[in-house]
Amino acid sequence: MSRASRKVASPRVVCVEDLLPLARRRVPKAVFDYLDGGAEGEVTLRENCRAFEDVTFRPRHAVAFSQCDLRTRVLSFDLALPFLLAPVGYSRLMHPGGEVAAARAAGKAGTAYILSTISGHKLEDVKAGSSGPVLYQLYLLGGRAAGEAVIERARVAGFAGLVVTIDTPVSGIRERDHRNGMKELISGSLLQKIPFLPNILSHPGWLIGFLLDGGIQALPNVVIPGKGPMPLLDVNAALASSAVTWADFSWIRDCWRGPIVVKGVLTGDDARRAVDEGAAAISVSNHGGRQLDGVPASLRALPEVVAAVNGQVEILMDGGIRRGTDIVKALCLGARAVLCGRAYAYGLAASGEAGIARAIEILRADLDRTLRLLGCSSVAALDRSYVNVPKSWERC
Numbered sequence: 001m002s003r004a005s006r007k008v009a010s011p012r013v014v015c016v017e018d019l020l021p022l023a024r025r026r027v028p029k030a031v032f033d034y035l036d037g038g039a040e041g042e043v044t045l046r047e048n049c050r051a052f053e054d055v056t057f058r059p060r061h062a063v064a065f066s067q068c069d070l071r072t073r074v075l076s077f078d079l080a081l082p083f084l085l086a087p088v089g090y091s092r093l094m095h096p097g098g099e100v101a102a103a104r105a106a107g108k109a110g111t112a113y114i115l116s117t118i119s120g121h122k123l124e125d126v127k128a129g130s131s132g133p134v135l136y137q138l139y140l141l142g143g144r145a146a147g148e149a150v151i152e153r154a155r156v157a158g159f160a161g162l163v164v165t166i167d168t169p170v171s172g173i174r175e176r177d178h179r180n181g182m183k184e185l186i187s188g189s190l191l192q193k194i195p196f197l198p199n200i201l202s203h204p205g206w207l208i209g210f211l212l213d214g215g216i217q218a219l220p221n222v223v224i225p226g227k228g229p230m231p232l233l234d235v236n237a238a239l240a241s242s243a244v245t246w247a248d249f250s251w252i253r254d255c256w257r258g259p260i261v262v263k264g265v266l267t268g269d270d271a272r273r274a275v276d277e278g279a280a281a282i283s284v285s286n287h288g289g290r291q292l293d294g295v296p297a298s299l300r301a302l303p304e305v306v307a308a309v310n311g312q313v314e315i316l317m318d319g320g321i322r323r324g325t326d327i328v329k330a331l332c333l334g335a336r337a338v339l340c341g342r343a344y345a346y347g348l349a350a351s352g353e354a355g356i357a358r359a360i361e362i363l364r365a366d367l368d369r370t371l372r373l374l375g376c377s378s379v380a381a382l383d384r385s386y387v388n389v390p391k392s393w394e395r396c
């Protein structure tokens with residue numbers, strides 16, 4: 001067992017937040033801030049976590065169960081846990097195992113993994129690494145020709161669903177990344193990198209792993225016909241010219257011919273539109289506070305979306321999940337399951353697959369304990385009667 005793995009397995013790692021200092025220590029500041037940070041003043045980033053404090057529990061006491069049932073069904077897949085691992089771009093920067101490690105950890109835990117378009121590993125390798133369902137998150141980087149090619153590859157590889165992210169017409173400005181020279185470090189010339197190099201050289205363990213891994217030069221799943229994989233140099237500019245719009249959905253449906261999750265919905269209107277465009281599920285999400293700063297916490301937007309959809313499609317949510325109690329609150333407000341982003345990515349940055357497994361285990365144990373304390377025997381039985389919601393939320 002490596003030193004990093006021993007640390008995440010230590011009894012002092014009691015909650016997901018305990019993985020954060022371990023991640024901060026192992027990776028350079030630029031990588032940690034890329035993972036941890038949000039857009040602009042990070043108001044939405046903070047609010048995503050804080051909003052869970054507004055919802056309180058209404059437990060039913062003097063009841064006990066021999067076991068609690070944490071299983072749920074998402075897109076007709078049986079999952080052992082009511083949370084999936086969210087798409088996290090550049091996971092391979094955090095640890096060489098990256099996306100393959102995350103998919104493997106999800107599969108071992110009996111849940112699903114969503115692979116970001118911004119992946120350093122080939123989608124076929126990620127799928128092969130997991131024993132559970134793997135979904136592909138689509139940005140139209142490289143336009144429809146590249147999109148069609150990747151959708152076909154995902155189908156052939158056996159991906160379980162397509163997650164179309166609609167909140168990224170341009171990348172949000174993450175100020176920490178600019179200050180740390182993230183762009184220069186990823187894709188700049190040696191001369192451009194020089195001012196930011198001390199940041200990286202101070203983490204030799206991470207640097208050696210990164211170099212032995214071969215670095216990340218290009219996106220292996222964004223293959224431009226006639227040109228090959230998209231170089232990292234081109235990614236930000238390409239994002240700005242590849243916004244997904246509702247007009248793309250009939251084309252995406254025709255290419256994919258399988259279940260589609262629309263990720264990035266924050267209003268009832270967009271939710272109804274997603275249903276009209278054939279979504280099988282919606283993820284209520286503000287991209288973990290990394291896109292438009294000042295939008296509400298995902299939890300706050302959830303009741304409006306649940307009401308608008310009225311049971312027509314499955315509702316997922318993501319943003320700010322750090323504890324099992326957060327997951328239970330989201331399920332009480334109508335989510336079928338949640339996506340965890342940073343909660344597992346801190347573990348990945350701290351010690352690869354072992355760190356992700358630790359994060360998943362913490363959340364699993366949290367869920368079991370929370371259900372018992374709440375007096376509810378299964379996640380399927382959770383509903384609004386188990387929580388108090390602020391009066392101002394009741395309009396939804």
Ligand SMILES: Cc1cc2nc3c(=O)[nH]c(=O)nc-3n(C[C@H](O)[C@H](O)[C@H](O)COP(=O)(O)O)c2cc1C
Nearest residue numbers: 035086087088089116165287288318319320341342
């Ligand atoms: C470092 C990082 C990279 C991300 N990359 C993507 C991405 O490539 N595609 C996407 O749809 N969402 C991406 N997200 C957003 C997550 O899928 C998810 O919506 C968000 O992390 C949820 O918030 P949480 O981190 O508080 O759990 C990313 C999030 C983080 C933290």
